[in-house]
Amino acid sequence: MGGKGARLYWRVQWRRNDGLGALFLVLVLFAILYAILFPGIFAIGAASKFVQGWFPTAMVAAAQTIVMLTGGIDLSVGPMVSLGSVVAASTMEGPLGIFGGVLAMLALGGGVGAIVGAFVAIGRYPAIIVTLALSFVLRGVALLIMPRPGGFVPRSLSDFLAGVHPTAAVLLVLLVIVWKLYQATPLGVGLIAVGDNAEGAYRSGVNVTTARMCAYIASGILQGFTGLYMAAKTGSGDPLIGEPMTLAAISAAVLGGVGFLGGQGTMRGALAGSLLMSIMISVMFFLHLPLVAQYIMQGLIIVVTVALPLIRASMRRGT
């Protein structure tokens, strides 16, 4: 990249932070509060543990963001994570082994993503109702495979993913790098273009169907992997473990400024949103607040971070 191109790139990237100021400010405030309440966070072990707590939310937030950027929405995130955890916990002790189990997981996630993609991208059905129906299907399959929590995940995998090593942090960095690389490909550019203006993207030569399809497959793989991670973290599979994650994923993405109409928002925003939610829960724990108070905080923070820029904008217009 030449000098001028690089400058332009960074300027564009900087402008994409617009509207995220409030979120970053709240995030920093909570991070400071957290560091005061729990100074031990700066040790590598404690930091790894913290990232491990954040990791699943970050992953599903990323998965949701990819879909929302195309103008869709995924209401089956939670059941997909549950299904992933159940499948992971029931395949790894078989002949497939850890490697085969991980591959099976990723194939499952991609496969389910492809099914959603087929309905939404090729069939042109509204994503909200397709994924709503699919959430019933996935929940049913997870319950059929494993009616109650059980199964088994090899100790070595649990240690690797959720032990004392900062594996989760490395995986998050990898996620961001892969996302940046994907954004540099025509398909990655098409992803946001399709969400912003599908007709315009089509006329400009973007393969709308492929761009959407790839988004749903990528999202499904991330969700499947989150299921695997949850299984590794808890050491077993649970057909209902993902239930709260549908809402958490949407909340994190929305907190991070990802719009419902598509083409609007950034991955960094969504990750920051998920981090804020994660820190918030920890802070409330240290403040001895009842855990349910986190819901109230989460709702209020969503409204405030989204409403503040809107109020400011309308005041500037003088209406």
Add this chain to the structure above:
Amino acid sequence: MTAVLQRFVIAYSRSLVAYGIVAVLWIVASLLITGFGVYPHLRYIVELAAVIGLVGVGQTIAVIGGGIDLSVSAVITVTALVLPMVSFESDSSGLGAIALSLLVAAAIGAVNGLGIGYLGLPPLIMTLAMATILQGLLVLIAGGSAISVSNATLESLGSTHVLTISASILLWLVVAAICLFWLHGTRSGALIFAIGTNPMVSKLSGVPIRRLTLATYIISGLCAGLAGLLLLSMNGQGYVGIGDPYLLSSIAAVVLGGTSILGGRGSYLGTIAGAVLLVTMTALITVINASEGWRSLILGCLILGMLPLSGRDQSR
């Protein structure tokens, strides 16, 4: 006359499809399953559908207006818990408590409407945040215990029959008639369609978007409150989570009934069929004695299978 009929069929073809499916399902199931087609059982199905149908009133209006209300399940739970709490001695008929809890439901809807209409928050975000906040408040206030209710009016709502039609079904019919008249027979109802079709053009044409949005979400809160009362009269007690299944089923009923999730198109007529369709499918799955996993799987597949019939999103 045929022209009017033709116009009606074209305008409501999607809604009519849902009625057709319900009719086919009922006929086939009545022939195959003994005891399905008898009047009390079919009436029971419609009674259950009334709860979804009442939530669906507000949901349909919100969706037609280009929005969505994700806080309906929380509002149902709020009314089901607030009513037993505000019951007082001197209020022997229980009407005072009912009015109070409906007022709370409408107030929640008003907050949604203010946030969406006046602050400009996206409906999904505002109602999702409202649902999250209410969920936290409810657990804090009510905890995990169920609260029993003794309310004379509610009890009679659950047990009275007029000409063998249950009072709950009559309540649904009345609300449905008002909703249909408002949406299709009045100026402000027509403007809801206009806002859903193109908010910018509506605004420039002088449509009072803010006031109508406020009204939409107040209606949605009120209808969810009514559904909560009906649910309470059937259950006898309220608990945290009582309303949870009704969020997804209200959206499913709206979409199965042929209302476009993108706004601007549809009718409550279809939602009625969608609600009955959902309950019928659940009843059929229960009849074949499936486990919870199979029930969920079959219901999901059925909704997916109905998608081609309920119309698709034409825009690229």
